[in-house]
Amino acid sequence: MTDAARRHADLATRIRAADHRYYVLDDPDIVDADYDALMRELIALEAAHPELVTADSPSQRVGDAPSAKFASVAHAVPMLSLANAFDDDEVREFVARIEKETGDAEPLFSVEPKLDGLAISLRYEGGVFVRGATRGDGATGEDVTLNLRTVKSIPLRLLDDAPDVLEVRGEVVMKTAAFKRYNAWALANGHKLLANPRNGAAGSLRQLDPRITARRPLSFFAYALGQVKGAALPPTHSETLRWLGRLGFPVSAEAGVACGGDGLLAYYREIGARRDALPYDIDGVVYKLDRFDQQRAMGFVSRAPRWAIAHKFPAQEASTTVESIEVNVGRTGAVTPWVLMRPVHVGGVTVARATLHNADQIARLDVRVGDTVIVRRAGDVIPEVVRVVECQRPLDAEGQPLHPPYALPTHCPVCGSLVEREDGEVVARCSGGLFCPAQRVQALFHFASRRAMDIEGLGERFAEALVEFGYVETVADLYKLAVGDFIEMKRRADERDGSVPETVKAGKIATKWAENLVAAIDASRATTLARLLFALGIRDVGESTAKTLVRHFGALDALMAADEAALHEVPDVGPVVAAHIVHFFAQPHNRKVIAALRTGGVHWPEGTPRRSTEGPLAGKTVVLTGGLASMTRDEAGARLEALGAKVSGSVSKKTGIVVAGEAAGSKLAKAQALGLDIWDEAALLRFLNRHAARTPHARMPPVRAAFLRTGKRSLRYLGSRGRARRRARPRGLA
Numbered sequence: 001m002t003d004a005a006r007r008h009a010d011l012a013t014r015i016r017a018a019d020h021r022y023y024v025l026d027d028p029d030i031v032d033a034d035y036d037a038l039m040r041e042l043i044a045l046e047a048a049h050p051e052l053v054t055a056d057s058p059s060q061r062v063g064d065a066p067s068a069k070f071a072s073v074a075h076a077v078p079m080l081s082l083a084n085a086f087d088d089d090e091v092r093e094f095v096a097r098i099e100k101e102t103g104d105a106e107p108l109f110s111v112e113p114k115l116d117g118l119a120i121s122l123r124y125e126g127g128v129f130v131r132g133a134t135r136g137d138g139a140t141g142e143d144v145t146l147n148l149r150t151v152k153s154i155p156l157r158l159l160d161d162a163p164d165v166l167e168v169r170g171e172v173v174m175k176t177a178a179f180k181r182y183n184a185w186a187l188a189n190g191h192k193l194l195a196n197p198r199n200g201a202a203g204s205l206r207q208l209d210p211r212i213t214a215r216r217p218l219s220f221f222a223y224a225l226g227q228v229k230g231a232a233l234p235p236t237h238s239e240t241l242r243w244l245g246r247l248g249f250p251v252s253a254e255a256g257v258a259c260g261g262d263g264l265l266a267y268y269r270e271i272g273a274r275r276d277a278l279p280y281d282i283d284g285v286v287y288k289l290d291r292f293d294q295q296r297a298m299g300f301v302s303r304a305p306r307w308a309i310a311h312k313f314p315a316q317e318a319s320t321t322v323e324s325i326e327v328n329v330g331r332t333g334a335v336t337p338w339v340l341m342r343p344v345h346v347g348g349v350t351v352a353r354a355t356l357h358n359a360d361q362i363a364r365l366d367v368r369v370g371d372t373v374i375v376r377r378a379g380d381v382i383p384e385v386v387r388v389v390e391c392q393r394p395l396d397a398e399g400q401p402l403h404p405p406y407a408l409p410t411h412c413p414v415c416g417s418l419v420e421r422e423d424g425e426v427v428a429r430c431s432g433g434l435f436c437p438a439q440r441v442q443a444l445f446h447f448a449s450r451r452a453m454d455i456e457g458l459g460e461r462f463a464e465a466l467v468e469f470g471y472v473e474t475v476a477d478l479y480k481l482a483v484g485d486f487i488e489m490k491r492r493a494d495e496r497d498g499s500v501p502e503t504v505k506a507g508k509i510a511t512k513w514a515e516n517l518v519a520a521i522d523a524s525r526a527t528t529l530a531r532l533l534f535a536l537g538i539r540d541v542g543e544s545t546a547k548t549l550v551r552h553f554g555a556l557d558a559l560m561a562a563d564e565a566a567l568h569e570v571p572d573v574g575p576v577v578a579a580h581i582v583h584f585f586a587q588p589h590n591r592k593v594i595a596a597l598r599t600g601g602v603h604w605p606e607g608t609p610r611r612s613t614e615g616p617l618a619g620k621t622v623v624l625t626g627g628l629a630s631m632t633r634d635e636a637g638a639r640l641e642a643l644g645a646k647v648s649g650s651v652s653k654k655t656g657i658v659v660a661g662e663a664a665g666s667k668l669a670k671a672q673a674l675g676l677d678i679w680d681e682a683a684l685l686r687f688l689n690r691h692a693a694r695t696p697h698a699r700m701p702p703v704r705a706a707f708l709r710t711g712k713r714s715l716r717y718l719g720s721r722g723r724a725r726r727r728a729r730p731r732g733l734a
């Protein structure tokens with residue numbers, strides 16, 4: 001055997017195996033781009049060695065033998081493939097060949113998107129859908145009538161006067177939106193994901209159970225005719241498409257006509273630019289000589305017409321190997337894994353990195369170093385790893401995988417802090433918070449925001465520039481900056497963004513804004529502990545938790561010294577939040593930031609913890625339930641704590657007193673069932689007044705009960721009648 005013959009046999013074997021997996025099993029193990037490369041090599045080899053062309057060469061046949069799963073259908077008119085063009089020259093050669101052979105200087109072409117799905121043929125007799133089949137090997141296909149009946153866009157009866165017999169060819173596709181929706185559902189429900197829309201269409205249509213097909217969102221688009229009896233055909237392909245539309249078939253809205261190499265290429269580029277916005281995946285465009293008489297003159301080669309060609313777009317999927325797996329830390333601390341790969345051409349560009357999204361995705365894909373992976377890049381979307389070719393995983397001498405499953409790093413690669421991932425969350429995060437450079441911009445922006453330190457004028461753009469140009473490492477550095485620093489920072493940011501204002505170019509430098517900003521920073525020095533705690537950006541410590549913590553601990557040092565057990569005592573602080581707080585203050589760099597803030601002049605009124613271990617309620621647990629008219633539950637809680645009570649959220653046998661306000665529900669019922677001591681609002685007020693000297697609030701006469709708290713934290717009298725009065729009167733008092 002010659003080298004060429006050996007290579008030919010090798011290619012043919014590999015292509016046949018790929019054909020079988022692709023057409024029969026709907027489970028390809030190589031990407032289209034690699035398949036196309038094998039096929040092109042085979043065709044080039046056959047061109048150089050015509051003696052290698054045999055009738056069973058993959059270059060001579062279409063698809064693969066129909067599967068025995070389905071009854072077979074002989075196509076009255078064969079279903080062929082299309083020749084491919086991969087570059088402009090091949091398109092121009094195609095046009096030149098047609099111009100020469102037809103003698104037409106400027107023949108018209110029908111131009112259409114090449115839908116990436118599954119070719120099928122639909123047969124109508126007397127206007128009624130009787131049979132539908134896949135392409136199979138072109139001569140014989142599979143009977144998938146029952147499955148096709150579930151595809152809603154396939155008419156079961158034709159509209160216009162239908163011919164006696166009409167065969168319509170077209171593509172069954174899964175639209176992009178439907179594909180995404182299906183995969184989201186499959187992921188949530190533990191079903192196998194579809195590899196891509198084309199696979200989704202083919203796999204769904206070739207199900208043995210039509211009920212499964214019916215659940216898959218498929219669409220159909222017509223693009224050609226097969227056998228027709230009892231009707232005069234239009235003279236051109238483009239008119240045929242319009243006729244099919246009138247008969248009730250969906251036809252791609254992008255189909256049109258063009259002429260000349262330039263005209264065809266302009267269409268290719270126009271559709272290419274809109275590729276990602278189209279509702280379906282396409283893998284190229286198809287040019288078809290429009291006049292049927294000219295088509296007949298051009299004729300066929302073994303597997304494809306000579307009057308049409310598919311001009312392919314750059315493949316969106318490619319295979320390559322993983323060199324290493326890295327992680328990236330985002331602005332909010334999210335740790336995103338990605339792979340460094342052997343560079344590969346995909347979606348028209350060369351890429352060497354692809355995202356793995358998150359730890360769940362890694363676990364699902366089981367990507368390991370050395371693996372052969374399939375990367376997808378559609379449009380401007382970040383390239384992603386969609387599959388691992390497991391059979392190509394490198395093995396050691398014992399036949400075991402050379403590399404273990406990948407695990408996310410336990411520590412942040414940027415700052416070294418612990419990486420945490422909570423139950424039920426897909427995203428893992430660096431816990432470095434303020435300290436992590438990757439998170440500084442976001443931390444700074446949050447710190448300055450209105451409900452935190454309220455530094456007016458420090459928006460996201462400045463936060464970014466301050467970090468990028470090195471003015472700020474931690475939020476405490478803000479308090480070291482002077483007017484000149486801000487002016488310099490803005491100048492650099494403007495320069496970087498190419499947005500230098502005219503006034504600056506003219507030599508005038510505005511300074512007022514910087515002075516205002518410095519003043520705002522100065523004003524933020526006098527703050528409250530609750531604002532500061534919120535501003536620090538401790539995970540899960542929002543404004544209200546910050547206030548609760550302040551009420552409970554009074555001073556920052558007391559909070560910093562608290563362990564998880566001490567935090568569990570705080571009402572509404574659960575174990576997760578408690579762990580976050582302890583963890584935050586345990587990090588030495590967070591403590592340093594707090595010390596630096598103090599040095600920078602940030603101050604707040606500190607109290608002693610309101611909760612006292614002495615007092616008339618010492619050792620008693622109090623539960624507040626229902627609405628109070630005279631104060632909020634938080635205030636009532638604070639006042640009770642000041643009298644030594646421990647305020648809890650749930651009623652148990654150990655509960656001492658239950659204060660039941662308006663509309664108290666299950667807690668009150670439970671308290672009654674347990675025979676606990678139950679107070680109404682009047683009883684609470686009487687008690688608080690009796691011990692008013694101990695509480696931090698002024699004595700509050702019961703008449704206040706006729707006032708209603710408004711949003712502005714002031715008290716508004718609502719009159720002696722109506723809703724306020726009714727609400728204000730504690731149950732059991734009237």
Ligand SMILES: NC(=O)c1ccc[n+]([C@@H]2O[C@H](COP(=O)([O-])OP(=O)(O)OC[C@H]3O[C@@H](n4cnc5c(N)ncnc54)[C@H](O)[C@@H]3O)[C@@H](O)[C@H]2O)c1
Nearest residue numbers: 018019022028030031032035081082112114115119223286
């Ligand atoms: N990955 C694999 O293992 C593997 C194996 C076999 C084939 N393939 C892929 O399939 C391709 C070859 O398959 P093929 O023989 O089906 O040919 P083709 O995809 O190159 O072109 C013919 C097909 O185009 C489709 N088509 C879409 N829009 C059309 C339109 N407007 N007009 C006419 N036809 C239209 C029809 O289904 C038709 O059968 C290869 O390029 C390869 O990418 C991949």
Ligand SMILES: [Zn+2]
Nearest residue numbers: 412415430436
């Ligand atoms: Zn970090």
